[in-house]
Amino acid sequence: MPPQLRVAVVTGAAQGIGQRTAEVLAARGYRLLLNDLQSCAQTAAAVEVLGDISEESTAEQIAAAARREFGRVDVLVNNAGIAHIAPAEQTTAAAWRRMLDVNLLGPFLLSREIGKIMLEQRAGSIINIASIAGLLAVADRSAYNASKHGLIGLTRTLAAEWGGRGVRCNAVCPGWVKTPMDTGPQELGLYNDRDIIGRVPMGRFASPDDIANAIAFLADPEQSGFINGHTLSVDGGWFADASWETLRLRHR
Numbered sequence: 001m002p003p004q005l006r007v008a009v010v011t012g013a014a015q016g017i018g019q020r021t022a023e024v025l026a027a028r029g030y031r032l033l034l035n036d037l038q039s040c041a042q043t044a045a046a047v048e049v050l051g052d053i054s055e056e057s058t059a060e061q062i063a064a065a066a067r068r069e070f071g072r073v074d075v076l077v078n079n080a081g082i083a084h085i086a087p088a089e090q091t092t093a094a095a096w097r098r099m100l101d102v103n104l105l106g107p108f109l110l111s112r113e114i115g116k117i118m119l120e121q122r123a124g125s126i127i128n129i130a131s132i133a134g135l136l137a138v139a140d141r142s143a144y145n146a147s148k149h150g151l152i153g154l155t156r157t158l159a160a161e162w163g164g165r166g167v168r169c170n171a172v173c174p175g176w177v178k179t180p181m182d183t184g185p186q187e188l189g190l191y192n193d194r195d196i197i198g199r200v201p202m203g204r205f206a207s208p209d210d211i212a213n214a215i216a217f218l219a220d221p222e223q224s225g226f227i228n229g230h231t232l233s234v235d236g237g238w239f240a241d242a243s244w245e246t247l248r249l250r251h252r
Helices: 016-027 056-069 093-121 142-165 180-187 193-199 208-219 245-250
Strands: 006-011 030-036 047-050 075-078 124-129 167-174 231-234
Touching (some): 006 016, 006 056, 006 093, 016 030, 016 075, 016 208, 047 056, 056 093, 075 093, 075 208, 124 142, 124 208, 142 167, 167 208, 193 245
Parallel strands (some): 006 030, 006 075, 075 124, 124 167, 167 231
């Protein structure tokens, strides 16, 4: 196998952060294996596995496809996720379970199956896409917050277990990003652009490029080879700033 071959698995690759991440990695020379419930055909010319990542069979199929098509995996980006917005007292057990199945169980299953390949290689980078909501609490998102806090805990655990065998695991915590996932809640009037822009010291939404470039950095062993178990907040300063809004805006 040519030594220059680099392979990345990206989940949730049909749109938004996942799509842009696949494009950025492809531009850097990675061969791609993409997963989503929707078709990824417009994202890149790559191997595609459709399926629910919370099912063990999907994780197994993705790992088998990677072995069959490429013989290795260098990068796993656990990006697929869903949101649920409701007050805690109105959040059903079914909604809670579905949130944790997709946002936490799915990344664990993919990490387990792809991690086996990486451990055999004694090299690899797993990047879990958490959220600013994995570091702080955002009201009306109890299940989502819990899933993303859990994903950061999983990241640190895998970093501790696998780092000594050459497999790094880190998390990226995006702030609010302009993606199709943002459209529905805004149309329902749950928040507006001013709410987000007013909260972010840099005064804007994150872009998919902001997140994809951070992922590409953590994927590259030459750039980030000694970064392991880290949570990289890509949020324009949201997590750093405890100012109230008038004080924050005074400094723009």
